[in-house]
């Protein structure tokens with residue numbers, strides 16, 4: 001309660017925030033209202049899924065995949081299912097496949113200091129698999145350690161190209177293993193993949209930095225690849241009202257992807273001479 005009150009006091013537009021919180025609770029408004037005002041339950045998921053669907057459409061695709069790395073109880077995966085339905089209805093010509101990756105048993109043993117054992121412990125966030133399966137409508141669970149399941153994922157599931165990914169494995173080691181999947185052949189992905197990294201901002205407790213945890217994995221990925229880079233979408237920084245999750249979004253650019261240079265902007269552009 002005190003934390004909620006504090007967050008309103010710290011918000012530069014507290015009344016706007018209150019109105020949107022009420023709208024979110026009662027699920028008020030059409031898709032455009034909720035997307036524009038970030039009043040979806042998980043606006044970060046809405047952003048990566050909707051923007052990736054728009055990109056897929058411009059590339060001429062009809063079906064795309066969204067992945068969640070780290071499912072735990074399953075609230076995120078269920079949110080993805082709801083959003084997929086809303087985006088499919090809104091756009092009419094794009095469909096989602098949804099995959100959730102998890103050990104099913106909670107966090108594995110931390111490998112070293114980069115997994116931040118001062119913050120996380122083995123066994124945190126176990127899954128009630130039966131309860132989750134009973135609630136899921138379409139998402140597929142890929143259970144096991146990512147170091148074992150990543151290798152044959154594309155062969156085994158033949159997913160539609162991956163367009164959006166939520167990374168919530170907490171650890172450096174697990175995130176680094178998930179990022180290795182970007183080394184699979186380019187046709188498994190869109191040339192630009194919208195990603196959300198949950199554990200990149202945190203608080204004075206986690207003290208996330210470029211050498212450990214998810215930020216460390218992103219940093220090392222960028223250092224170890226020349227034609228693939230994870231970059232924040234600079235555009236989000238220009239929005240007049242900033243949301244904390246804007247800082248947790250990265251786009252995976254695959255510069256040598258066969259479709260990276262496919263033209264997707266408006267085809268009729270002209271700058272007429274002004275008066």
Ligand SMILES: C[S@@+](CC[C@H](N)C(=O)[O-])C[C@H]1O[C@@H](n2cnc3c(N)ncnc32)[C@H](O)[C@@H]1O
Nearest residue numbers: 070072076102103106107125145146168169174
């Ligand atoms: C914080 S929870 C995910 C929460 C979920 N995204 C949500 O929004 O409700 C992190 C999850 O990552 C999973 N995880 C971490 N490392 C893993 C690994 N190496 N392989 C598979 N799952 C892993 C854990 O089992 C845990 O359930």
